[in-house]
Amino acid sequence: MTHEKLTMAQALNRALRDAMTDDPTVVVFGEDVGPLGGVFRVTDGLTAAFGEDRCFDTPLAESGIVGVAVGMAMNGMRPVVEMQFDAFAYPAFEQIVSHVAKMRNRTRGRVALPMVIRIPYAGGIGGVEHHCDSSEAYYAHTPGLHVVTPSTPGDAYALMREAVAAPDPVVFLEPKKLYWAKEEVALGPSASPVIGRAVVRRPGTDATLIAYGPSVPVALEAAEVADREGRSLQVVDVRSIVPFDDETVCAAVRATGRAVVVAEAPGFASVASEIAARVTERCFHSLAAPVRRVTGFDIPYPPPKSEHLYLPGVDRILDAVDDLQWEDS
Known part of the structure; x- marks a missing residue:
């Protein structure tokens, strides 16, 4: 190779x-x-x-x-x-x-x-x-x-x-x-299957950020900022939406007890909603706080000059993480 x-x-x-x-x-x-x-x-x-x-x-x-x-x-x-x-x-x-x-x-x-x-x-x-x-x-x-x-x-x-x-x-x-x-x-050919397999992009102990596609770099950036503020965030890249890797995602969430799902799409009836539901069903007794979602807003995709207000960013992700901490206190 x-x-x-x-x-x-x-x-x-x-x-x-x-x-x-x-x-x-x-x-x-x-x-x-x-x-x-x-x-x-x-x-x-x-x-x-x-x-x-x-x-x-x-x-x-x-x-x-x-x-x-x-x-x-x-x-x-x-x-x-x-x-x-x-x-x-x-x-x-x-x-x-x-x-x-x-x-x-x-x-x-x-x-x-x-x-x-x-x-x-x-x-x-x-x-x-x-x-x-x-x-x-x-x-x-x-x-x-x-x-x-x-x-x-x-x-x-x-x-x-x-x-x-x-x-x-x-x-x-x-x-x-x-x-x-x-x-x-x-x-060259992959040594192991990638379709149907999520991957941990960054280890962490305080909360797990679950993202896919374009939202993964944003989640990683948020984890970098959180690290400077003394908080350790794990980042999981779903990469295969269907079939979905429950095993990797849920193991990551159980390890931290807190989860935030990050995605660009509107939140209502979304893949982010499905991930939050699956994690809640499978990890309920390990969760220290409800699973949060940081998504696009429930509106048509905005004009170019407004998309930065629509897309999930570092501040919105860290606000959701703060909400997790508050729920735990």
Whole structure:
């Protein structure tokens, strides 16, 4: 296994490149993913390397993109499709819910749909309307889909390699504001599964911050600030929303007795709500205070100049931690 210092966008590109090299049935298509290399250049160079039969542009028709992928997957291919932006994916939602998620069940296991739906998602880039959204709850609520979101370039590579090889459809949520984050990435097959596995990013003893995707760096920053103030916060990166790793998350919460869930999406009927419920059900006798949530507000995603008021930040996280301490006193 080799290591290279890559941005998240480069790590995703390398994962797709390696998957296409290893498996000729892997094809990549979507809006502007061909010669342009995608809006965020995640597919840069793939058309030149593999030809227009393996990486190609499609019309601006998300439902058609996913519908074609369904047919290809049913006939032995492994399509990887890009929705370009999170809120652009909604026209394809009927295909995803009615067909992608249900085909294995509908055929009593005889027909699988090994495909990846790539969705650049969430905020923090100053995007205009329809260009920033947090749609994870829609997909997580739909049985039959795996839903993952990396917070580091290393996880982006490992999750994408595993997603492409998976026998079931994977909704792959790529945090737009983390595309330029950079670190050493281990290249090659992962030694252990990453889908369905959470990871502790920072140890701590006083409370546990549970986050995923774009919220993980914010949680880590909050833990750094708390450390300077004499409080030790553990940070858990969920990274696989479905399937969810109850074992790792709950073990972390039991170790501290307090938990705060951090996510960009609105809090009502959210993934953050589900995590809080699961932790409460499984860790009730270990909790010294109710589980808190720090989320986006229950409003449509705001204009670019206001998103800093909407997104969970360090101060809001530490306020929630203070609330935990108060409950314990």
